[in-house]
Amino acid sequence: MQKQETLTKNQKIILDLIEKSDQPLKAYSILFDVKKKGINAPLQVYRALKKLVKIGKIHKIESRNAFIACKNSKCQIAKATVFSICESCEDVTEIHDHKLSEHLRDFKDNKGMKYSKYNLEFFGLCKKCV
């Protein structure tokens, strides 16, 4: 069992904001929103984001430079993430597919590389946008 992290004030403020959104937020939009709570500089945001990613509370959507809360309570650490991204409306959804996860977890290349995590992003059109 992963030790329960105690978050600092800044980390809590930023996690709260991200958890209230069901879509990824960008660092500077977060900064804008938390200015009224006394967070004034980009670095304060980036530091909190870094920590939150590290402990698995949020994930970074690499292709969008944006951060989304992890909805999976088991996902204590940001080791393995799968997202679907609609290229029209930009809707992002975290995917938990047992079979897919197994395949990814068990994947071995032929170079003897030791994997500790992966990030998978699917792109396409969601139901609404087709």
Next chain:
Amino acid sequence: MQKQETLTKNQKIILDLIEKSDQPLKAYSILFDVKKKGINAPLQVYRALKKLVKIGKIHKIESRNAFIACKNSKCQIAKATVFSICESCEDVTEIHDHKLSEHLRDFKDNKGMKYSKYNLEFFGLCKKCV
């Protein structure tokens, strides 16, 4: 059969450079290298990169903001990419694994989303760095 694209001068210069490197190159490092060939501005680089990605000649490593040549001749379009990234030496390798590709290609979520492509990045330590 995909129509063979005719590349323009700028596109050729930049593709050549990327193909000569076995590791991903960043846009501004590319810019630095092609200045002697008369490419002076970031936008000239980004425009060429965009086109080269579109026609599948190169791929973007999203987590690194860098671009690598596609070594797979069949990969005419940047639909499906899998990379391994060493977090110590930053070595990046494109992975072609038939079984994995099949699983990814066949993946269906439960939201009825229609996927046109995906990007998968594995992180870990390569043989040398373990």
Next chain:
DNA sequence: TAACGCTGTGTAATAATATAACATATTTAA
């Protein structure tokens, strides 16, 4: 062949994303 759409070029300016460096404070662990 003239008008149009499409793609590309070159240039300048600027936007958006992210980190370095420094001084200080707080928490954790030996």
Next chain:
DNA sequence: TTAAATATGTTATATTATTACACAGCGTTA
């Protein structure tokens, strides 16, 4: 109770990427 680790606040700066504008070349088509 001191040292190590982690976090803070601030300023400045680095890095990555796009907007806007004027124009050139090429193939289509009317």
